[in-house]
Amino acid sequence: MTEKVQQNDVVTLDYTLYVENEVLESTEDGSPIQFLQGHGQIIPGLEDGVQGLELGEEKTLPIPAEQAYGQIDPDARQKIKIEEFSEEIPLEVGTFLDFRDEEGDVLSAQIIAKDEDTVTVDFNHPLAGKDLVFEIKVTDLRPATPEELEHGHIHHRPDED
Numbered sequence: 001m002t003e004k005v006q007q008n009d010v011v012t013l014d015y016t017l018y019v020e021n022e023v024l025e026s027t028e029d030g031s032p033i034q035f036l037q038g039h040g041q042i043i044p045g046l047e048d049g050v051q052g053l054e055l056g057e058e059k060t061l062p063i064p065a066e067q068a069y070g071q072i073d074p075d076a077r078q079k080i081k082i083e084e085f086s087e088e089i090p091l092e093v094g095t096f097l098d099f100r101d102e103e104g105d106v107l108s109a110q111i112i113a114k115d116e117d118t119v120t121v122d123f124n125h126p127l128a129g130k131d132l133v134f135e136i137k138v139t140d141l142r143p144a145t146p147e148e149l150e151h152g153h154i155h156h157r158p159d160e161d
């Protein structure tokens with residue numbers, strides 16, 4: 001029987017991510033990623049592309065921005081007065097800052113411009129608006145345990161919560 005990636009599998013994946021023909025990140029430099037298939041833990045285009053692949057199979061997956069991190073939202077860019085920041089915070093263009101929203105969730109934003117009184121921060125994902133190409137290989141595959149499905153995440157050890 002050939003094992004194929006299906007809903008509720010725990011998938012282990014090696015990948016290299018290309019943006020505009022350049023390698024952006026690769027699991028060759030670290031460890032492979034693991035996720036629960038069909039639970040929105042990875043970008044939609046990657047989840048769709050992995051579905052049905054066989055264990056050991058390699059594939060090149062072009063993923064348009066809409067199926068990756070979405071298009072750039074101009075409304076996700078905001079000007080904030082510099083006086084609203086604590087003086088210890090380095091406000092340099094390119095720096096990422098963490099903000100808390102009303103629900104207390106942490107949102108990351110990058111400073112993309114600065115003038116005398118304000119900084120402009122961008123809450124768009126750094127890969128928003130980018131078409132991605134993934135070279136992937138399924139290196140391990142197993143069905144999730146009932147407990148993992150109940151929790152909606154993977155357990156790396158049997159006694160893990």
Ligand code: ZN
Nearest residue numbers: 151153160161
């Ligand atoms: Zn758990």
